[in-house]
Amino acid sequence: MQEISVILAHPYGGSLNAAIAQTVAATLRSNGYQVNFHDLDQEKFNPVMSSEELAGDHTNDNLLKCHQQEIMRANGIIIIHPNWWGQPPAILKGWVDRVLRQHIAYTFPEGDNGGGLPIGLLKAQAALVFNTSNTPEERENTVFGDPLERIWKDCVFDFCGITSFKRLMFRVVADSTEQERQSWLAQTAETVSRYFPPISANITQGN
Template sequence: MFISVILAHPHGGSFNHAIAEVAVAALRECGHTVAFHDLYAENFDPLLPYDEILRDAPLPPFVAAHCAEIAAADGLVVVHPDWWGMPPAILKGWIDRILRPGVAYRFLEGDAGEGVPVGLLKAKAALVFNTSNTPGQRELEVFGDPLERLWKDCICTFCGIPAVHRRMFSVVVTSTDGQRRAWLDEARRMTREVFPPDSA
């Protein structure tokens, strides 16, 4: 399988980076081909210019390359922190520029104007890892876990990915080394479960 892995955290020594490293290693151990992108390290430009909005707009080479990669991917792994109930702006910009009409989705022709989406991505599964400094119960009861809705309903299902798995690790800021090691073991296990070794 060909798996696209997207990381969005500005600090190279972050726990997000550790999660991404574990996920990439697990995928490769399972025999998968991995395309890994650290958006901050690559200085990905998150600004969507007006002339890219149209479906058939000419795209900069780096945007076209990302689009081709996500269209070809059999699976998607995303790693990012929870900032204000949202992904970091650089990842939101990646979503805006890469999960574009004609690549990730189109709208059903002949509808009554309600914009019924048809997902175009061939990926069969997505795995999203988040980190937070909010306790899980408070995240759910007070904020409603907006990232769950965002990734499952607003992005992955919309773009045609049928299986969406997600894990929020919290509270990171007060976690011990032992807790972090256990979380990394869990991330490794989840990655192998969602994307098991190829049978071929």
Template sequence: MRIGVYLAHPRPGSFNHAVFDAVVRELGDRGCDVLAHDLCAEGFAPVLAAEETETVRPAVPARDALVELHRSEVATLDALVLIHPNWWGMPPAVLTGWVQRVLAPGVAYKLGTADGEPAGLLKAGRALVLNTSDTPADREEDEFGDPLQKIWAACVLPYVGVADVRRVVFRTVTDSADETRASWLRQARREAAALLV
């Protein structure tokens, strides 16, 4: 399998980086062709250019070579893994920009189907979203309704053709013990391995 693993956290040494490393290692050990991208380290520019805001016609080639690389890669993936913190109920800006610039019309979806709904173009049938959070689960669900679940499982991934969306949240990270973090890393590896079955 060809799997893209995308990390959105600017601080080297963060727990998100540890999750990313564990997932990349697990998938590689299982013989996958892993395309691992630390978006911040790569310098992925999240800001859309005016010519990239078309939503009906296929996207024009981006002037940014990194955006074009990501577009060409994402079209070949069998699965995606997205790793990021919960910041204000949203992914970090670099990942939001990646979604807007890479999952573009003609690359990840097309409009104009008979029922007016978009048609997903990605061949990746499944995705795993691994989030870190410092918001307790009951507070997030009671007050906010788990906005990241809605973003990934309702708004973004089904739109581009990913029907199987799995999500795991590691919380609360700030005050977690080393043993807890080690357990979370083992869980991240198991979840990544489960993408292959």
């Protein structure tokens, strides 16, 4: 069975982000995928990398080992988080630092000291990111330059070898209506099914 890693980074269980994550997981399961779901805040994932871990790639953190093993096996990756200061929440930044390590998510050619072009190691066929924001789209693009797009598309997933990428930003959340939120959840489900269609459909198309 194909495995999809779903990572949620939001401290409030009643948030729109949590509802998006639940929609993602339910859609994937309905489509026949195994979902490896992680709510980083609920798991109390430690985002701080120790000096020993940085220097030696060794850890006694069993939760971290689980994340690393799953991400190497994953056929797809889906991340859900709010836009905080044009960046992911700190717990998710720490997840990237600690999970997507060299020899886990990427490597370099033999003899390269890390200054050359990376070789992506992740086998995931596609990566999706769902974001929420209270910043209007025009201001996000013209004033800030949409940094989350660059972070996830180029700095993370392309670096790790995943070129099929889609990110959706739902906004403005603060004054959104229930109808708008339900529309966003429907759009979430449609996007997940487009990139991770029902397994039976994949088999049929392959024949």
